[in-house]
Amino acid sequence: MPELHKNLIAGEWVDGEAIPNINPSNTNDIVGQYARATSDDVKRAIAAAKAAFPAWSRSGPLERHGILRKASDEILARKDELGRLLSQEEGKTLAEGIGETIRAAQIFDFFAGEVLRLAGETLPSVRPGITVDVTREGVGVVGVITPWNFPIAIPAWKIAPALAYGNTVVFKPADLVPGSSWAIVDILNRAGLPKGVLNLVMGKGSVVGQAMLDSPDLAAITFTGSTATGKRVAAASIEHNRKFQLEMGGKNPMVVLDDADLATAVEACANGAFFSTGQRCTASSRLVVTEGIHDKFVGALTDRLKSLVVDDALKAGTHIGPVVDGNQLAQDESYIDIGRKEGARLVFGGERLNRETPGFYLQPALFTEATNEMRISREEIFGPVASVIRVKNYDEALAVANDTPFGLSSGICTSSLKHAHHFKRNAEAGMVMVNLPTAGVDFHVPFGGRKGSSYGPREQGRYAAEFYTMVKTAYTLP
Numbered sequence: 001m002p003e004l005h006k007n008l009i010a011g012e013w014v015d016g017e018a019i020p021n022i023n024p025s026n027t028n029d030i031v032g033q034y035a036r037a038t039s040d041d042v043k044r045a046i047a048a049a050k051a052a053f054p055a056w057s058r059s060g061p062l063e064r065h066g067i068l069r070k071a072s073d074e075i076l077a078r079k080d081e082l083g084r085l086l087s088q089e090e091g092k093t094l095a096e097g098i099g100e101t102i103r104a105a106q107i108f109d110f111f112a113g114e115v116l117r118l119a120g121e122t123l124p125s126v127r128p129g130i131t132v133d134v135t136r137e138g139v140g141v142v143g144v145i146t147p148w149n150f151p152i153a154i155p156a157w158k159i160a161p162a163l164a165y166g167n168t169v170v171f172k173p174a175d176l177v178p179g180s181s182w183a184i185v186d187i188l189n190r191a192g193l194p195k196g197v198l199n200l201v202m203g204k205g206s207v208v209g210q211a212m213l214d215s216p217d218l219a220a221i222t223f224t225g226s227t228a229t230g231k232r233v234a235a236a237s238i239e240h241n242r243k244f245q246l247e248m249g250g251k252n253p254m255v256v257l258d259d260a261d262l263a264t265a266v267e268a269c270a271n272g273a274f275f276s277t278g279q280r281c282t283a284s285s286r287l288v289v290t291e292g293i294h295d296k297f298v299g300a301l302t303d304r305l306k307s308l309v310v311d312d313a314l315k316a317g318t319h320i321g322p323v324v325d326g327n328q329l330a331q332d333e334s335y336i337d338i339g340r341k342e343g344a345r346l347v348f349g350g351e352r353l354n355r356e357t358p359g360f361y362l363q364p365a366l367f368t369e370a371t372n373e374m375r376i377s378r379e380e381i382f383g384p385v386a387s388v389i390r391v392k393n394y395d396e397a398l399a400v401a402n403d404t405p406f407g408l409s410s411g412i413c414t415s416s417l418k419h420a421h422h423f424k425r426n427a428e429a430g431m432v433m434v435n436l437p438t439a440g441v442d443f444h445v446p447f448g449g450r451k452g453s454s455y456g457p458r459e460q461g462r463y464a465a466e467f468y469t470m471v472k473t474a475y476t477l478p
């Protein structure tokens with residue numbers, strides 16, 4: 001029996017029911033055994049984080065800076081091993097797994113710097129002789145609930161700012177991919193975090209996550225995942241009068257205009273729609289293409305898809321790894337079926353693939369003749385499935401791009417400065433990409449969306465301070 005990876009509660013590693021972490025490229029391969037926490041464990045973790053908050057929130061910036069820097073250094077030094085673990089448990093390719101691990105190291109490094117840069121303001125009062133100081137303080141115990149699709153970067157971009165700004169943390173990773181999360185908690189713990197500052201409670205959302213939502217002692221919850229769970233987080237947080245931040249789905253459009261550089265557009269769409277097996281909330285699932293370039297674009301994108309190798313995530317030469325598990329594969333296949341029945345034309349892929357090892361392999365699927373009213377154009381599929389919607393001109397493309405309940409990322413491929421400029425101003429999305437894939441963002445600038453995609457302040461960059469701190473206004477008459 002392989003070693004059991006335990007939960008971290010009040011600085012102690014705590015046993016629990018052992019659950020195998022299964023490799024989606026090869027379901028015979030067990031990545032490791034991970035302990036599931038109980039709702040009592042969650043209560044103890046929250047109590048430990050609450051007890052640790054006063055001292056941690058008053059700790060000097062040098063201590064917090066040092067720990068985050070140390071964690072960043074270790075993640076970077078172990079990027080190949082941790083990237084491999086990530087790809088093995090989640091199914092993105094090794095290059096993507098290592099890239100995401102480097103990104104996590106950069107995020108810890110960035111927030112180590114932010115510890116030293118947290119500034120307030122001093123203003124004159126409207127009353128003579130009085131000064132007003134505006135400062136930021138940690139919020140308290142922050143609950144971190146993360147999805148399976150970015151097993152190291154999303155935990156990093158939530159835990160790093162939480163700790164940097166003096167909060168303590170109770171962290172519940174996705175049950176499907178606990179390995180990368182366990183590794184970063186172990187690294188942070190050894191980097192010198194005092195007991196109780198960071199607690200890890202692995203296990204199912206319905207048990208561990210729900211126990212977090214039900215606790216009156218979490219001051220804030222940051223969540224990334226599905227819209228349905230996001231709504232539960234919101235309702236429970238309002239009940240407990242706590243801060244909450246939600247990053248949910250996307251149905252991101254990539255507009256391709258007649259004047260686009262064809263090679264640029266094809267690469268941006270292949271990457272944005274299908275890399276990481278399409279399992280990104282920023283994936284371009286709607287390709288909105290004007291009629292002058294439509295046929296050329298569909299032909300070239302289909303040729304590009306033919307060149308992509310779908311195989312074991314750890315194999316050299318694989319471009320697209322497996323879908324994360326059987327449930328997600330069933331969801332992808334059901335949407336492919338829905339698309340066909342709705343009258344869209346499947347011009348490439350969509351079938352299950354057999355490889356040397358048993359895994360959840362799906363040939364990327366491309367639909368044409370889709371309309372923006374179809375369910376495949378409105379609902380998040382979260383797999384390697386994209387639809388081309390044909391439009392007459394830029395105005396119609398912009399209208400279609402914006403006609404969605406979501407608003408995370410929105411892209412355009414064009415050589416027209418006028419259209420690029422207009423699109424940047426008028427796309428109803430939190431992030432806009434010109435001649436770049438809708439997915440794949442920098443680690444030091446704000447991340448988040450509008451409409452049904454997000455709720456609350458932005459994540460990442462210095463904008464993260466808005467969620468992880470509360471503002472205090474102090475008046476002084478010397």
Ligand SMILES: NC(=O)C1=CN([C@@H]2O[C@H](COP(=O)(O)OP(=O)(O)OC[C@H]3O[C@@H](n4cnc5c(N)ncnc54)[C@H](OP(=O)(O)O)[C@@H]3O)[C@@H](O)[C@H]2O)C=CC1
Nearest residue numbers: 146147173174175204205209210225226229248249281382
């Ligand atoms: N925007 C994004 O980045 C993501 C979007 N999705 C979308 O969601 C769909 C379903 O994926 P899924 O993983 O099931 O998404 P979920 O929203 O269920 O999962 C996200 C996180 O929330 C947890 N969770 C689940 N139920 C509760 C609850 N009652 N209380 C508190 N936490 C809970 C999950 O736990 P656990 O899974 O461990 O049980 C996981 O840690 C995908 O197909 C995709 O459409 C999914 C992932 C990321």
Ligand SMILES: O=C(O)CCC(=O)C(=O)O
Nearest residue numbers: 279280281282439440441
């Ligand atoms: O596209 C990216 O770089 C980030 C995507 C993401 O955060 C997500 O899919 O949850």
